[in-house]
Amino acid sequence: MSNNLLKGKRGIIFGALDEQSIAWKVAEKCHEQGAAITLTNAPVAMRFGKINELGEKINAEIIQADATIIEDLDNLLSKSQEILGGKIDFILHSIGMSLNVRKGRSYTDLNYEFMQKTFDISAISFHKLMQCALKQDAIQEGGSIVALTYIAAQRVFPDYSEMAESKSLLESFARSFGYHFGTLKKVRVNTISQSPTMTTAGSGIKGFQEFFDYANKMSPLGNASAEACADYCVLMFSDLSRMVTMQNLYHDGGFSNMGMNPAILNM
Numbered sequence: 001m002s003n004n005l006l007k008g009k010r011g012i013i014f015g016a017l018d019e020q021s022i023a024w025k026v027a028e029k030c031h032e033q034g035a036a037i038t039l040t041n042a043p044v045a046m047r048f049g050k051i052n053e054l055g056e057k058i059n060a061e062i063i064q065a066d067a068t069i070i071e072d073l074d075n076l077l078s079k080s081q082e083i084l085g086g087k088i089d090f091i092l093h094s095i096g097m098s099l100n101v102r103k104g105r106s107y108t109d110l111n112y113e114f115m116q117k118t119f120d121i122s123a124i125s126f127h128k129l130m131q132c133a134l135k136q137d138a139i140q141e142g143g144s145i146v147a148l149t150y151i152a153a154q155r156v157f158p159d160y161s162e163m164a165e166s167k168s169l170l171e172s173f174a175r176s177f178g179y180h181f182g183t184l185k186k187v188r189v190n191t192i193s194q195s196p197t198m199t200t201a202g203s204g205i206k207g208f209q210e211f212f213d214y215a216n217k218m219s220p221l222g223n224a225s226a227e228a229c230a231d232y233c234v235l236m237f238s239d240l241s242r243m244v245t246m247q248n249l250y251h252d253g254g255f256s257n258m259g260m261n262p263a264i265l266n267m
């Protein structure tokens with residue numbers, strides 16, 4: 001059902017790889033709520049993912065960009081404004097990848113070149129994106145920028161490995177850039193800390209299914225689905241959340257405030 005919460009707004013959505021991707025659901029919901037958007041992903045995802053299907057479905061142009069490369073981001077921002085016909089109202093950063101996790105390196109035996117690449121893809125790309133957008137003056141006053149994160153930024157989840165530090169960095173960029181973007185352009189910047197979700201990135205983590213079940217039992221409302229996350233993103237892109245900025249917003253069915261749930265003892 002549409003309430004046209006994003007009617008007349010222009011957005012850029014990073015990270016839709018396949019129908020499991022959180023970004024895929026966000027793109028669908030933004031379209032449903034009246035926004036015009038462009039989709040973007042890394043060149044390799046264009047070959048292996050299904051982003052073209054999504055583009056056709058919601059009538060969105062696809063602009064390829066490696067989020068670690070400034071020229072790609074500049075091109076994405078200027079092309080998106082051209083295609084959509086004006087400044088951008090909202091952006092979703094939905095990017096995460098750990099080379100050490102992918103290569104099976106344990107946390108006490110990390111390769112530091114991999115680690116730097118992981119930080120670049122999963123966190124520094126967010127700063128790069130905002131810096132390019134600010135320099136181009138590409139974001140509409142009152143605009144909203146959101147990145148997706150995970151509670152391993154605050155608490156220890158051993159199998160999340162170096163992605164924990166990536167997410168801490170990402171959340172810190174949201175606060176610090178949020179100050180500058182807010183002061184200079186009245187643009188808000190937030191992170192949404194999402195429940196474990198069955199996606200390509202999520203299921204790359206060791207023991208993900210068991211952990212998914214644990215979090216589901218621990219949370220009074222159960223795990224938040226990708227669809228529910230997409231609804232929350234729509235709210236954050238809409239004018240209804242216009243005074244919220246520099247926050248890390250938990251979207252996790254209550255998990256983050258739990259100590260122990262008796263339901264866990266019965267597992």
Ligand SMILES: NC(=O)c1ccc[n+]([C@@H]2O[C@H](COP(=O)([O-])OP(=O)(O)OC[C@H]3O[C@@H](n4cnc5c(N)ncnc54)[C@H](O)[C@@H]3O)[C@@H](O)[C@H]2O)c1
Nearest residue numbers: 015017021022042045067095096148196197199200201202
């Ligand atoms: N799945 C979960 O359990 C979960 C929980 C909390 C937060 N998140 C976060 O949600 C976001 C989206 O992940 P997802 O679970 O939908 O998985 P996903 O695998 O569908 O999405 C990750 C995306 O990052 C893209 N990407 C990787 N390298 C890139 C690069 N250099 N440039 C541009 N794009 C690049 C991939 O192509 C992919 O589309 C990530 O930030 C992830 O950490 C996921």
